[in-house]
Amino acid sequence: MFADMYPSANGRPSMPPQILAATIVLQSLHGLSDFDTVQELRCDLRWKAACGLGLNDTAFDPSLLTYFRRRLQRSADPNRLFTAVKEVVAATGVLKGKHRRALDSTVLDDAVATQDTVTQLVASIRRVIRDVPGGEKTAATWCTAHDYTGPGKPRIAWNDEQARAALVDALVTDALNLLGHLPERQLDEKAADAVGLLALVAGQDVEPVDDGRDGRWRIAHGTVHDRIVSTVDAEARHIHKNRTRHQDGFRAHGAFEPETGLLTEVELTRGSGQDNHEAAVAEVLLADESEDLTVLGDTAYGTGDLREALETDGHTLVIKPPPLKPAVPGGFTADDFHVDTAKGEVTCPAGQTKALGRPDAKGARTAQFKKLCTHCPLRDRCTRSKTGRAFQVHAHYDRLKAARRQAADSNWQAEYRRWRPPVERAMAWLVAGGNRRVPYRGVLKNNTWLHNRAAALNLRRLINLGLTHTGHTWTLAPATT
Known part of the structure; x- marks a missing residue:
């Protein structure tokens, strides 16, 4: 089961991988650290029995769990323990007939602290200086906003809004100068990741200052899509559950x-x-x-x-199905319009019919009622637009409308509420x-x-x-x- 994780023919693993695998499963069940996991394995007879150790076995060093996980994660099948349990489930037949x-x-919380814009910029610049050949020399010439060789944040009056704005401008300028003046050479994976991360961080939270002068930056209003929240774990994201x-x-x-x-x-x-x-x-x-x-x-x-x-x-x-949202609170929804996708026509609640336009890139088509809404007595219940209603029909309109009808059935609701x-x-x-x-x-x-x-x-x-x-x-x- 684990032969591909130990390809070397010289010697053998210091601890049988099946023991480490069983330990990993128990660790995942109880949510323990590596140290606490090994302590349980040394002291709890139930753990010893489950992992195949004898009464007098003293377990192993916690670092072996780290090495085993690393081999497992980098293998061709990192989820093989879950797959093995699925095979046990299949053998029992417990899911037979369960359709x-x-x-x-x-949402799962990340294992690192969320960083603000200043911290991310400083950390990303330091990483480029450390990991990219020629980064230290380039930074010494072009990065002047902060001493990146020292620890911590820049020392400014953080309650001074102008000082904070000047710092952000200077840090972004340093980041762009560093990216623009790095020596042109082939980068390894580690260095390329550092450069890419700095490029993302330098552009995700800032925007140019529109004051007639070029090259000045400030914190942007709003949050960019897919924003990185920490340079320590660049794959963690801000989630709206x-x-x-x-x-x-x-x-x-x-x-x-x-x-x-x-x-x-x-x-x-x-x-x-x-x-x-x-x-x-x-x-x-x-x-x-x-x-x-x-x-x-x-x-x-x-x-x-x-x-x-x-x-x-x-x-x-x-x-x-997703709920329908009327354009006007308490007004008409999409189901109050009669849509004939075969003919390419839409009839509004007032009885006016308009043809659907050509599909856009996502397959959606739009019927422009516009002028027909000018003197319509139902306008206040249909749209707030000054130019009139534009009714969009997306590619799966018929399928979702059928799903809404199905969801209104009592048998469907009973199935949903039970299971x-x-x-x-x-x-x-x-x-x-x-x-x-x-x-x-x-x-x-x-x-x-x-x-x-x-x-x-x-x-x-x-x-x-x-x-x-x-x-x-x-x-x-x-x-x-």
């Missing part, structure tokens, strides 16, 4: 079988970006499913693209015991950790269901009365 999968996600809850970190996604309480797949992604949205990750969560399923999810999974993909794969959808809520319990299991905060930096390391934790939770659930080995295969023992 429902509930999807959900939760909802309108009131904001966090910095990553997003954990899961597919859950609600009858057995087993996680069938998990995935950890950055917290922002189209490729990391719940609907984009859903196809990954269901990619290994060989049977037609009933897929349950909230409005985050209700996009037209995901619906089309899942329906093409033969799945039945019990996914809550969708249990996935919240699975998300609570993932973050319980202090595991809301990820233990490592970066998507790769934390994604492996999430899969290991899901494997541990599934093992615990299987044991509660009566997991046993017959000598030939895994099975669930029948419940005793």
Whole structure:
């Protein structure tokens, strides 16, 4: 199982990898540090028995766990422990005939502190000076806003707004000068990452000062999309879980079988970006499913693209459609308009019909009512635009409208209310015991950790269901009365 992680023919691992793997799973279950994990292995007989150690075995140095995780993360199959547990699940047959999968996600806090603009700029410039050949010499000539060889932030009167503005301007100027005057040469991966990070940080929070003078910078209003929140972990992101809850970190996604309480797949992604949205990750969560399923999810999974993909794969959808938002509070919604996509026409609540225009890059078409709204008695309930209503019909309009009709059915609602809520319990299991905060930096390391934790939770659930080995295969023992 671990032969590819130890390709050298010289000698053998100092500790059998199966013992380290079992220890990693227990560590993920209990959310312990490497030191505390080894202490448990030395002192707790249950841990010794689970990991295959004898009574008098004194475990190993905690650094071995770090080395093992590093080999695992860099291997061709970093999630092999979760895969092994999935094979046990398949052998028991516990999922046979269980055709429902509930999807959900939760936000995980990052393992580093969020940095402000000044801290990120200083840290990024220091990293280029340290990691890029010729960076130190270039910085000595072109970077004058701060002594980057010393620790800490620049010493200014932080309660002085003008001083802060001057510092930001000077730091951005230093960053751009450093990027523009580095020697032209082929960079290795470490140096290239340092240069790329500085370029991102130098442009994400600032904008030119519009005062008639060139080359001056200030903190920009608003937050740039996909903003880096820390140079220590450049993959952590600022996440809006909802309108009131904001966090910095990553997003954990899961597919859950609600009858057995087993996680069938998990995935950890950055917290922002189209490729990391719940609907984009859903196809990954269901990619290994060989049977037609009933897929349950909230409005985050209700996009037209995901619906089309899942329906093409033969799945039945019990996914809550996104709510309609009227242009005027209490006014007409999109369902009050009659849309005939085949004819390319839209009829408004007042009975006026307009043709749909040509599709844009995303396949959306627009009907321009405009002048017809001038003397319309229903205008106050339809639009606030001074020029009149423009009604947009996107590429999946018919599919989403059918989903809204389906969601109004009582049988659909009963199915959703019964089988969708249990996935919240699975998300609570993932973050319980202090595991809301990820233990490592970066998507790769934390994604492996999430899969290991899901494997541990599934093992615990299987044991509660009566997991046993017959000598030939895994099975669930029948419940005793």
